[in-house]
Amino acid sequence: MGKKFRILFALILLLGVPFQSSAEVTQLDDFLLIVKNNNPTLQSSLRRLEAFYHTVRSSVAVQRPSAGLRGSTSWNSDSDSPRGQQGMYSLGAAISHRFDVSGVYRAQERQLLLQYNGMAADHMALVNNTLASAESLYWQAFIARENILLQKGILSQRKEDLRITEEKYKQQLIPRLDVIRAQAKVEEAESLVVDAESVYRNTLAQLATLAGGDEIVPAEETLLVPSLSIDPEVEKALGLRNDVRSLEIALERAKVMKSLAAKGMAPVLEGSVGYTFLTDSDNTSPAEKEFLFSLNLTVPAYDGGKTKEDVKEKSRTIDAVEQSLAARKNLVEEDVVKALNQWEKAVALESSKRKQLARSDEELLITQLMYKEGMGAQIDLLNAQVDNQKVKTEHLAAIKEMYLALVSLKQAMSQYEPAPAE
Secondary structure: OHHHHHHHHHHHHHHHOOOOOOOEEEOHHHHHHHHHHHOHHHHHHHHHHHHHHHHHHHHHHHHOOEEEEEEEEEEEOOOOOOOOOEEEEEEEEEEEEEEOOOOHHHHHHHHHHHHHHHHHHHHHHHHHHHHHHHHHHHHHHHHHHHHHHHHHHHHHHHHHHHHHHHHHHHOOOOOHHHHHHHHHHHHHHHHHHHHHHHHHHHHHHHHHHHOOOOOEEEOOOOOOOOOOOOOOOHHHHHHHOHHHHHHHHHHHHHHHHHHHHHOOOOOEEEEEEEEEEEEOOOOOOOOOOOEEEEEEEEOOOOOOOHHHHHHHHHHHHHHHHHHHHHHHHHHHHHHHHHHHHHHHHHHHHHHHHHHHHHHHHHHHHHHHHHHHOOOOOHHHHHHHHHHHHHHHHHHHHHHHHHHHHHHHHHHHOOOOOOOOOO
């Protein structure tokens, strides 16, 4: 009975409890925060940045003194030895350090820090681009849902026109051909609703991917025509863009690397101090309970031309980074100009379509009234319907282009993530 009861209870739950969607209705700002915290690509980039922080700390550890214990033991089995068979041991401690006599340590630390800052700038540029894509998809999903409502409204109107046409046909006021045409328009409107719903589901799937798997549904709000909320300036963008900052850091690091390469023949001074705690050998130096200080100076005389070639290689690297930086600045200017042109085009298009829509709505209303009263031809009604549907869809698309253009401007101005600290 217990097993049957559990099965019956499970069936009751499945049949009696309504399905609850796990999709979360989310405002834009909340969605961008979710993407920033949950997106796998951003999290992977952040983890690599955190890992390199520890790489920097471990790399500069060699600049500090090192300490350690040193022990040894041996056994002499030579029976001819004056002392016969014997064991020998020693235990000591030593502190050693390589002194920076040519300024290499500071340059090494500087280039590692610059490399870390460059990776941080690259990460924030990735954040800026990813969040721009996220907002763009958010508005595409928002408009796609509005398009579903629009197409369903058009479908309802087509069904109403079909009802009127069928009534007039029953009254033998119009031919059967008019009914067939009206039915075709209803079927066309139904297919457009299906297509709009498919587009909406696809954008929701893309939103979920960016959010790290969380199902996201844009919050239901009144669709407003956006306004330009930022000041797009090329010089300002150059100071904000993290990709430009990354190349500036790379150029600075390349110069530090060149100075390091020039120190390839620098002298090396190593010092150490040791102390022997225990030993039973007279040959151990230092002897038991004695200190030993040592300094070793190495002055390279010739390295086969390695330093010379390293300096030349770093000089070419500097030239390459300078060209990359100049190209990136030109690209930033192009991004700002193109985004601004896209915005201005979208604004002009929306204004034009809004005016067309007002005239089309009025024309369709008059045509429907005339057709309903038997004073207009069906072909005029069909033409008015087609024109009105086209203008409504185009106006909605124009509003979407305004949102996307605004996103492009914000992305060009690096508005989704602040510039890294100095």
